[in-house]
Structure formats: structure tokens, C-alpha cells
Amino acid sequence: MLSCVPVTSVSSLAEAFALLADRPRGLRVLAGGTDFLAQVNAGVGLERIGHVLDISRVGELRFTRLSGGLLAAGALATFTDLARSAPVRQALPALAQVAREIGARAIQNRGTLGGNACNASPAGDTLPILVAAGATFVLGGPRGERRLPAEEFFLAYRKTALAADELLLRAEIPALAPGERLAYRKVGTRAAQSIARAFVAVRAAAAGGRCSGVRIAAGCVAPVPMRCRAAEAAVEGRALEPALFEAARGAIEGEIRPITDLRATAEWRRRVTGNVLVRLLEGLAGPPRSGEDS
Amino acid sequence: MPDPARMELSLTVNGERRTVSVAPMARLLDVLREALGLTGTKEGCGEGECGACAVILDGELVNSCLVVAAQARGAAVTTVEGLLADGEPGALQRAFVAHGAAQCGICTPGMLVAARCFLDGGAPATGEAVREAIAGNLCRCTGYVKIVEAIQDAAGMEGGAGGGAAVPEGRALAASGGAGSGGGSGGGDGLGPPAAGRP
Numbered sequence A: 001m002l003s004c005v006p007v008t009s010v011s012s013l014a015e016a017f018a019l020l021a022d023r024p025r026g027l028r029v030l031a032g033g034t035d036f037l038a039q040v041n042a043g044v045g046l047e048r049i050g051h052v053l054d055i056s057r058v059g060e061l062r063f064t065r066l067s068g069g070l071l072a073a074g075a076l077a078t079f080t081d082l083a084r085s086a087p088v089r090q091a092l093p094a095l096a097q098v099a100r101e102i103g104a105r106a107i108q109n110r111g112t113l114g115g116n117a118c119n120a121s122p123a124g125d126t127l128p129i130l131v132a133a134g135a136t137f138v139l140g141g142p143r144g145e146r147r148l149p150a151e152e153f154f155l156a157y158r159k160t161a162l163a164a165d166e167l168l169l170r171a172e173i174p175a176l177a178p179g180e181r182l183a184y185r186k187v188g189t190r191a192a193q194s195i196a197r198a199f200v201a202v203r204a205a206a207a208g209g210r211c212s213g214v215r216i217a218a219g220c221v222a223p224v225p226m227r228c229r230a231a232e233a234a235v236e237g238r239a240l241e242p243a244l245f246e247a248a249r250g251a252i253e254g255e256i257r258p259i260t261d262l263r264a265t266a267e268w269r270r271r272v273t274g275n276v277l278v279r280l281l282e283g284l285a286g287p288p289r290s291g292e293d294s
Numbered sequence B: 001m002p003d004p005a006r007m008e009l010s011l012t013v014n015g016e017r018r019t020v021s022v023a024p025m026a027r028l029l030d031v032l033r034e035a036l037g038l039t040g041t042k043e044g045c046g047e048g049e050c051g052a053c054a055v056i057l058d059g060e061l062v063n064s065c066l067v068v069a070a071q072a073r074g075a076a077v078t079t080v081e082g083l084l085a086d087g088e089p090g091a092l093q094r095a096f097v098a099h100g101a102a103q104c105g106i107c108t109p110g111m112l113v114a115a116r117c118f119l120d121g122g123a124p125a126t127g128e129a130v131r132e133a134i135a136g137n138l139c140r141c142t143g144y145v146k147i148v149e150a151i152q153d154a155a156g157m158e159g160g161a162g163g164g165a166a167v168p169e170g171r172a173l174a175a176s177g178g179a180g181s182g183g184g185s186g187g188g189d190g191l192g193p194p195a196a197g198r199p
């Protein structure tokens, strides 16, 4: 029975690393608990949990800061923190915006950026944004720290690159430069508080009617949040005009691997992902809209 | 020998210091209802979707079915029982009664707690803001309209920051324009949220 499982609540990384070094059997990390406890309450995977490491009060992991053009967001920054954070709103407004579209208040108050990443759902809302933004994830444990591009963190369906004795510590994201934008579109069943059925994020600089530095990511269309390199290649350096939009649509529809599940069919996801990419590119060709850019 | 399967949990509930012996992975919901006998907090879904179990934890609205005992150590928790002022229902609860904002009542404790948290935040009680504040609280009976109206009325009666802005729909009973205090803090609340209501 899960209620008998021991819980170690730590308040510093040093304490967390000390426990991780012991590698207790069946160790699971607990942050805001919005995924973890929803799974526990639904009886999913209980038998594998032997010990819980509660990091929810490790203050060192709860921050956002902007320095030298680099935005850093601690793994324990909550969605409410991200939505309110001046550094996030300045350096990557899309991340602040999407945080307001995740669950409702009570979920935003507990759910964390690190939990969203480590839960590694292909429908995690911050993930295509982090991938498109070019985020680097910093992982750490008793053996030290290492860094991975966000897209390399996600290995397979709900499987991450974290070793058993590692935590996700923070995400580091290059701030948008003047002229650069990150636009995204979440397609759910309603405006907010629903799990996405399709999700596309595009980071690019548009100047003289052309795009450069293009990074495109999509959610809900593969076992992992996916960087869409074929679509990037189709767009990079080209004039933003209808022929390009159609080429980009063809490229992204060709590279994604959507499945049919209870939220949508594969065919619907493929079409909608293509449509959404075209809308986002059309938007890049026009003036900045609120919510995309400051 | 301390039993690893039990923990002494001390926390402040509705202003009173309480200590109970519970399983560390017990849900805060069960600590409140079973260990402390505070059965105002309800369980609907147990998965974070319905808000029937909402409480205020260290000033923030949370779903108590998604918080475990170990995470509440030393915390201050307000449940629906703690919304009584001197043992009497306050403006918010009276507005719910006046508007008929409760039918079966299962969602009501969570609604009241979410509304309290919203009103305490001091943001203007526009229809959109109120609907966003209770967007995580499901009600299968009322259709939400009366609940939103009741919360807007309460904002007017409490005469806080909401006063002026609570009246765009011309409903606040006592919106004497308790001119904008609060409101100005933590710019985050001004960020245009997406329309969060459900159909």
C-alpha cells in the first residue's frame, strides 16, 4: 500500500543528492505532485514505488532569472511563477503565456516546469516551446551536472534521459533577440484548461520578408515532443509567401508520427498540425501580435 | 523507534495548530477529512480535475487530493470551515445563499474556497476574472451563472479592490465603489489570460 511508502522531504539540493547517492529501491521524485498524485490516485504504477523524494520545498530550484541574454528557469518554478515572472515575460513571453493555459489556478499553483518536462508527456504544453526556443536542460546529482539540448532529453514515450540518481535542475533558454519571435498555438477542446490535441511552436527572426534562425517543434504528434527539422529546413532563409507555407506544410506533415487516441485521430492531428504551422508562419510575415512578442 | 510508515504532522488549520499521526503519503484531503474531522472539504474526482477538494495552502489555492501529508508539514491550511468569521458565514457565503448558487452542494466548499482566494488577491471581479478563478471547479448543477454573480456581489459587498470593476454587469448589491486598493500588486494578474471558462 502506498500510504506505507516512506517519504523524505528535503529542503536543499545537498540533502536531495545525499539520498540519491544511496539509490534507494523504487525511488520516485515528487515535485508539485499534479502528475504524480493523479497517477497514484488512479492506481497507476503503485507497485514500483518504494521511496518518495519530495523536493517540493527545495528553494534553490524555484527561481527565474535573466542575465547575459540567457533566461534560466528552475525546475520548481510553478506555472504561476512563470506567468508572473518579469524575466520570463521579457525574454520569452510565450512561456509565461502558455503557463496560463495549463490546467486551472490550483494546478498552476502546484505544477512545475521540471515536472512538466520529467513527466515527458508528448502533450506537455511547455515542451514544444522549450524545444523550439532552443532550451538546454541542466541535470544534476551526486555525480555532478550535465547539460542536454531539450530535444535530447526526451527519449521515448514518457521516458527521459535522467539517470536514477539525477534531478532536472533548470532550463536555460537564449532570450529572444530584437526582431526574433516565438509563436505557438495550442489546440485543445476549448481555450484553456484542456490537454492539447495539437501543438506547434516556431521560433524565428523575420526580416525583409524572410525567416532565419528557424526552430520548429510540435507536441501530440510523436511519442515525444518533437523538433521538426524538415519543416525548419523548408522555411530557413526563404521568402515568407504562399509557396513557402505549402512547402512547410508538406514537410511537417511528412515528418510527424501522430497516433490515434481518445483525444483525436492521427489524420486530424496531421492536418491540424500542418494548418497551425501555416497560420504561425503567416503570422510571422505580419506585425507582432500580443502574446507572442513583447 | 519512529515508524517510517507514520509521521507526526504539525500544521496550522484554520488558524489552529494541529498535530496528527498520519502516513506520509496520505493525501492532505484525507488528513483534513479523516484525521481532523473537517468534512467540509469534498472529494469529487481524486485526480485534480474537479476542485471539490480545494483548500488554501500557504496562501495559494490547491487541490488537496494532489498534495501529500509530508508536503504540508508546518503549512497553514484554510478549509471551507475556516471561512466563517466569528462562527458566522461572511458576505461570500451569504451571497451564495442569496443567489441560489448552491444546489446539490458538492462543489460549494471548493467554490467558496476558490472564490475566497480570488477575492483575497484583490483583482477586479470582472465576469471573466471570476470565471477564470473558478475554472478548476466543476459544478454539475447550477450552470455557473449564479455562482459567478454571487462572487461578484460578494466582491462588491466586501468593498475591496473589486468594487468598482465588479459592476460592469450592473449586479453588485452594495458596490459602493470601495475604490481600488490592492490590485496594483504583482503585475502578473494583469496579464490577459485566455478565456478560461467552460461552455
Ligand SMILES: Cc1cc2nc3c(=O)[nH]c(=O)nc-3n(C[C@H](O)[C@H](O)[C@H](O)COP(=O)(O)OP(=O)(O)OC[C@H]3O[C@@H](n4cnc5c(N)ncnc54)[C@H](O)[C@@H]3O)c2cc1C
Pocket: A028, A029, A030, A031, A032, A033, A034, A035, A036, A037, A038, A075, A076, A101, A102, A103, A104, A107, A110, A111, A112, A113, A114, A115, A116, A117, A118, A119, A123, A124, A125, A126, A162, A166, A167, A168, A169, A193, A194, A195, A196, B047, B048, B049
Ligand atoms: C487537472 C489537471 C490538468 C492538467 N492540465 C495540463 C495542461 O493543460 N498542460 C500540461 O502540460 N499539463 C497539464 N497537467 C499535467 C501537470 O500539471 C504538469 O505536467 C505539471 O507540470 C507537472 O508538474 P509537477 O511539479 O506537479 O510534477 P510531479 O507530479 O511532482 O512529477 C511529475 C513527474 O516528474 C518527475 N519529476 C518532477 N520534478 C522532477 C525533477 N526536478 N527532477 C526529476 N524528476 C522530476 C516525478 O518523479 C514524476 O515522475 C494537468 C494535470 C492535472 C491534474
Ligand code: FES
Pocket: B042, B043, B044, B045, B046, B047, B048, B049, B050, B051, B052, B053, B054, B063, B064, B065, B066
Ligand atoms: S477531488 Fe481533488 S480535484 Fe477532484
Ligand code: FES
Pocket: B101, B102, B103, B104, B105, B106, B107, B108, B138, B139, B140, B141, B142
Ligand atoms: S451545486 Fe451540485 S455540483 Fe455544484
